[in-house]
Amino acid sequence: MAGLWKGHRTVLRKLVNVFTSFPLEGLVSPAILHRCRFCTVRKCEEKITDKQVVLGIETSCDDTGAAVVSSDGQVLGQALASQQDLHLRHGGIIPTLARQLHEDNIQQVVDTALAEARISPQDLTAVAATVKPGMALPLSVGVQYGKDLALAHNKPFIPVHHMEAHALTARMLYKIDFPFLVLLVSGGHCLVVLARALHQWSIIGSTLDDAPGEALDKGARRLKLRNLPECAGMSGGRAVEHLAKSGDPLAFTFPSPMLQHADCSFSFAGLKQCLFKIAESLEGEHGVVGGQVVPQVNDVCASFQHAITGHLLRRTHKAMVYVSVRDLLPPHAQTLVVSGGVACNQYIRGALQRLCDTAGYQLIVPPPHLCTDNGIMIAWNGMERWLAQIGVLYNSEEIEAVRFEPRAPMGEDLSEDVRTLRIKAPKAIKF
Ligand code: KG4
Ligand code: ZN
Secondary structure (H helix, E strand, O other): OHHHHHHHHHHHHHHHHHHHOOOOOOOOOHHHHOOOOOOOOHHHOOOOOOOOEEEEEEOOOOEEEEEEEEOOOOEEEEEEEEOHHHHHHHOOOOHHHHHHHHHHHHHHHHHHHHHHHOOOHHHOOEEEEEEEOOOHHHHHHHHHHHHHHHHHOOOOEEEEEHHHHHHHHHHHHOOOOOOEEEEEEOOOOEEEEEEEEOOEEEEEEEEOOOOHHHHHHHHHHHOOHHHOHHHOOOOHHHHHHHHHOOOOOOOOOOOOOOOOOOOOOEOOHHHHHHHHHHHHHHHHHHOOOOOOOOOOHHHHHHHHHHHHHHHHHHHHHHHHHHHHHOOOOOOOOOEEEEEOHHHHOHHHHHHHHHHHHHHOOEEEOOOHHHHOOOHHHHHHHHHHHHHHOOOOEOOHHHHHOOOOOOOOOOOEEOHHHHHHHOOOOOOOOOO
16 A cells, blocks of 8 residues: 555656646645545545645734635635724724624635635645734634634644735735845834845844834824715725825924934834824814814825835835845845835835835835735745745644744844944935
8 A cells, every 4th residue: 555655646746746847745735645636546536636725814903814825826715804994983903802803703704715715624735824923812813713724624734924924925926036125014013124035034123113004093093084084994094195195295394213323223103293293283273173173184194194204215225225235135136025004005105116216126015905914915925834844833732832922023133233334324315
């Protein structure tokens, strides 16, 4: 029997090599080997799945997401249940409520993704789930569900780092070789990192206080944008962008944070506080009360967005100078990938395009639905890890032992090295 199985593997190896041009080892899940229609071994009577497929599950914040992707980057099925409307009404995310909603929705979301992909859990190559970083209670739901699913169907389990998944989504769409520079801008994070390899990340700069999405969300709340019908149902960042389109970005003066700092850290709390002061003074000036919105709201949003953009631009530019001083990217293949919810913003994208044009970088930003939280990015990260056989757990004890981690740095921190170089602020870029 062992000899027959070995012979079968040889036939299958040749077939898979023809299909995928990849070596078989580590790439074809046991499930696929067991489902071969090209041989007569009894346990291989069914059809062969010539695609490797990973299910990804995301519950780190307020979106319950699931998706099935194949090794060639096709999204075979996906579903997303957003809690945004509810949390907008509460003025922020309530962790216990978020957990309850994830629990209520996760089965349906996974079922929809699998049904759209026309597969059952048994057909999966592996199950991936966000295990870090994020809000503890929401994370706990996806981690438990993913582990249970993997164990119930005897599938490998792949723990995923949420920010790493944001950073690698672009590789599902474009050919981007390591190393490359990444700017991650979301509601919970702001990082400029060097992606050296799938599991090797170096942090060049991160935020000392708020993330840009957090500043935008709190700013939008302070300006009561939710009361404007045209902004109903929009996230804070999206509402600010929408109103800013018909505003003057230079109407109000905001500070330029951290100009004197030697590193590439970010800080958005001062910009947020400045917005609060502007709102207060305008409300007093115009007798704005209750749920009313100040008359110059478009100008305020445009100026706030402009200030946030300028700060992001200056710090990313400095990170590029650091990369060049330390020779961290090949000079003729420099790419900046931008992702996270704030990367949906067209004004910020436009400004970063100017920066990249000036600095000789190629700019890659995934489409908006892949910048905000989703199951696809988790499934793709799982697939990349599966293909490289990095961080794949097979053993049930190992899978059971996986715990969620609300805080988890992406990699080594280079900010001390950045500081020692005392890089001067590069020449300002107009945007
Ligand atoms: O990545 P994400 O979906 O969740 C986190 O991991 O945080 O990002 C959500 C953030 C929110 O703060 C939201 O206001 C912001 O992304 N955002 C935007 C835009 N769309 C979403 N910020 C600026 N402009 C937008 N168009
Ligand atoms: Zn995110």
